[in-house]
Amino acid sequence: MPDSLVAAPRKLGQMLIEAGLISREDVDSAVVEAAQQGQRLGDYLAERGLVSAENLARTLSVQLNVPFFDLKRHAVRPQAVALVPEDYARRHDLVPVDIIGDSLIVVMADPGNVQVLEDMESRVRMPVQPAVGVTNDIRDAINRNYRASTEIEAQVSRVAVPTEEEDAAESLARAGVEQTPIVRTVDLLIEQAVRDRASDVHLEPQQDRLRVRYRIDGLLQDAQTLPLNLHHQLVSRVKVLAGMNIAERRRPQDGQFSFEMEDRQVDIRVSTSDAIHGELLVLRVLDKALSIMELTELGFQPQTLETYARMLRTPFGMIFAGGPTGSGKTTTLYASVNQLDKGSRNIVTIEDPVEYQFEGINQIQVNPKADITFAGGLRSIMRLDPDVILVGEVRDTDTARIAIQASLTGHLVLSSIHSNDAVGVLYRLMDLGVEPHVISSALTGVVSQRMVRLICPRCRSLAEPSAEERAAYEQQLGEPPGKLYRGAGCVFCADSGFLGRTAVFEALVLSERLRRAFLDGATPAEMRRQAISEGMIAVSADAMLKAKSGLTTVAEGIRAVYSID
Numbered sequence: 001m002p003d004s005l006v007a008a009p010r011k012l013g014q015m016l017i018e019a020g021l022i023s024r025e026d027v028d029s030a031v032v033e034a035a036q037q038g039q040r041l042g043d044y045l046a047e048r049g050l051v052s053a054e055n056l057a058r059t060l061s062v063q064l065n066v067p068f069f070d071l072k073r074h075a076v077r078p079q080a081v082a083l084v085p086e087d088y089a090r091r092h093d094l095v096p097v098d099i100i101g102d103s104l105i106v107v108m109a110d111p112g113n114v115q116v117l118e119d120m121e122s123r124v125r126m127p128v129q130p131a132v133g134v135t136n137d138i139r140d141a142i143n144r145n146y147r148a149s150t151e152i153e154a155q156v157s158r159v160a161v162p163t164e165e166e167d168a169a170e171s172l173a174r175a176g177v178e179q180t181p182i183v184r185t186v187d188l189l190i191e192q193a194v195r196d197r198a199s200d201v202h203l204e205p206q207q208d209r210l211r212v213r214y215r216i217d218g219l220l221q222d223a224q225t226l227p228l229n230l231h232h233q234l235v236s237r238v239k240v241l242a243g244m245n246i247a248e249r250r251r252p253q254d255g256q257f258s259f260e261m262e263d264r265q266v267d268i269r270v271s272t273s274d275a276i277h278g279e280l281l282v283l284r285v286l287d288k289a290l291s292i293m294e295l296t297e298l299g300f301q302p303q304t305l306e307t308y309a310r311m312l313r314t315p316f317g318m319i320f321a322g323g324p325t326g327s328g329k330t331t332t333l334y335a336s337v338n339q340l341d342k343g344s345r346n347i348v349t350i351e352d353p354v355e356y357q358f359e360g361i362n363q364i365q366v367n368p369k370a371d372i373t374f375a376g377g378l379r380s381i382m383r384l385d386p387d388v389i390l391v392g393e394v395r396d397t398d399t400a401r402i403a404i405q406a407s408l409t410g411h412l413v414l415s416s417i418h419s420n421d422a423v424g425v426l427y428r429l430m431d432l433g434v435e436p437h438v439i440s441s442a443l444t445g446v447v448s449q450r451m452v453r454l455i456c457p458r459c460r461s462l463a464e465p466s467a468e469e470r471a472a473y474e475q476q477l478g479e480p481p482g483k484l485y486r487g488a489g490c491v492f493c494a495d496s497g498f499l500g501r502t503a504v505f506e507a508l509v510l511s512e513r514l515r516r517a518f519l520d521g522a523t524p525a526e527m528r529r530q531a532i533s534e535g536m537i538a539v540s541a542d543a544m545l546k547a548k549s550g551l552t553t554v555a556e557g558i559r560a561v562y563s564i565d
Helices: 009-018 024-036 041-047 053-064 086-092 114-124 135-145 149-157 168-175 181-195 228-241 302-312 329-338 374-381 397-408 422-431 436-442 467-477 512-519 524-533 539-548 554-561
Strands: 094-100 103-108 128-132 198-205 210-216 219-226 253-261 264-275 278-287 317-322 347-351 362-365 388-391 412-417 443-455 460-463 484-487 498-509
Touching (some): 024 041, 053 135, 086 094, 086 135, 181 253, 181 264, 228 278, 317 329, 317 397, 329 388, 388 397, 412 422, 422 436, 443 484, 443 539, 498 554, 512 524
Parallel strands (some): 347 362, 347 388, 388 412
Antiparallel strands (some): 094 103, 198 278, 210 219, 253 264, 460 484
C-alpha cells in the first residue's frame, strides 16, 4: 500500500470504514497485525481478502479527490514513459501514462505522496497530475512498457571492443566483472525475456549485425539488433555462467545456470553451435515461478481427459506423450505423475534435464560423463523397486526396448516421443526397431498434442471466417461455423491478437480391434480412421472445438495442427 499512508494506517482504515468496505473491528485488528508483521495495511487487507485491491484504489480516489485510472483499459503513451526512469517507477509503484497539455499524467499506488509528486515535477520539469490505480496493474504496466532496449543500447555504448590481439580469456575477464556493460546486457536480455513470457532467447550472428529474437507463444519475434563486434563477449559471458568451455567455438556445447530476478529463480538451459557468421546461442527459459499445472488446466476436452485419466489408472503398461518439439509433452507428463499417489508408490524419473523438482518423487539427471544415459539409467532404476517410471524422452532403440520391457514386467512407464500424431507413435517405435507384437502387448495408450495461441481476452472481437477457414471448420465438426472470434491487437498482446497458449490433444487407447489391425499390417491412415470411429477426438477437431468456444481462431488451428492432407 502507499508509502504516505504507512505512517498513518488508521487514516486509510478510516477511509475504508467510511466507504462501508470494512468494519472498525477488522481495521483495528488488521492495523495491529500488519504492524507486527512489518506489512503495509493495504497489502495485509488485500492478501487476506478483507478488501479487494480495486476497492482500495477506488477508496483513495474518492477520499483524495483524484481520478481512478483502470490500466487494463487505457493505453500508456511511449512519450510519457520516456520521461520517468524505470527504477524510479518501480521504486514508487507509479507509471506515467500520457501528456495532456503541459502536464504529465501519472498513475500511482499512492497519489497522496506529496514528496514523490514534487520530486517528479523537478525531474520532468512540468506539472504532474496524479491518478490512482491498482498496484498490481501498475506493476504489470511497468513490465509491459519499460523495455530493456533503451538500457541495452546505453550499456552497449560503454563496451570496450576487444582488439584482434586480445584472446577470449582476456575479453571474458573484463566481461566477468560484476556490473560491467556486457554482464548487464546479458542480464537485461534475460529479464526482458522473462517479462515477455518468452520460452527461448536466440542470439544469431548475421553478416553485419547480431540478431536477438525471443520465442513468445511459440513464434519467434525480433527483439533487438546489436553490433556484431559484441558477439564473442556476450557468448563468453553466457558460457561462463553455464560452465562451458569459452575457448571452444567450433563444437556444439550445452550447459545451464540459474538466474535470480525479482525474488524468483529462473533456470536457463544454454546451447551453442557454430555457423558461418559465428556461434549461434540459444537460451531456453524455465521460469520456476510458473507452478506445475494440473491436468485439468492443460486444455483437455472432457472426453479426452477421461480417456487419458483411465490410462493413468492402469497399474502397469506403457503410456506415451507424442508430438513435435515444443508441443508441451513434458508439461503433460509432469502433470500426470504429479497427480499419482506418491505416498504408497515409488515414482522414479530419469530426465535430461530435470526441469522442475517434485516433492515425493525421486528424480535422476542424465549425465553422460558419469555414464548415466536414458538406457543405462533405466537399467539401474529397475533395481530400485519402482512402481512408476518416467523416462524424459525415448530417443533410441535401447531406451525404447528397455522402457517397454519395464512396462511388461509390472511397471507403469510414461515417456515422450517425437511423432506427428497419436497413431504415428506406434510406427515411430517400429522405426526404432521394436517388434509390432511387443508394441501391441506393452502399449496402453498415447496422448498426442500441439500448442495453439489463445485469443487476447482484452481485444477479442467477432470475426468472419474465410472460405478456407470455413471449409476446415465444417470438415472437422460437420456443421457450419457460428460465432467465431479473433484478437484485434492491443497493448496487452503487443498487437498480435494472442496472449498465452493452450494445448490441443488426441488420446488413443489401444483397443483389441486396434491391436489386431496393427498386427495385421494396417496403414497409419487406416489405424487413424478406426481410432476416430471408436470415439477418439482428433487433435484437428479439438482445435476447431476451441475455436468454436472462442479460445482460439480457426486460422491458428490450421497453422498449428493441419497437415497437407
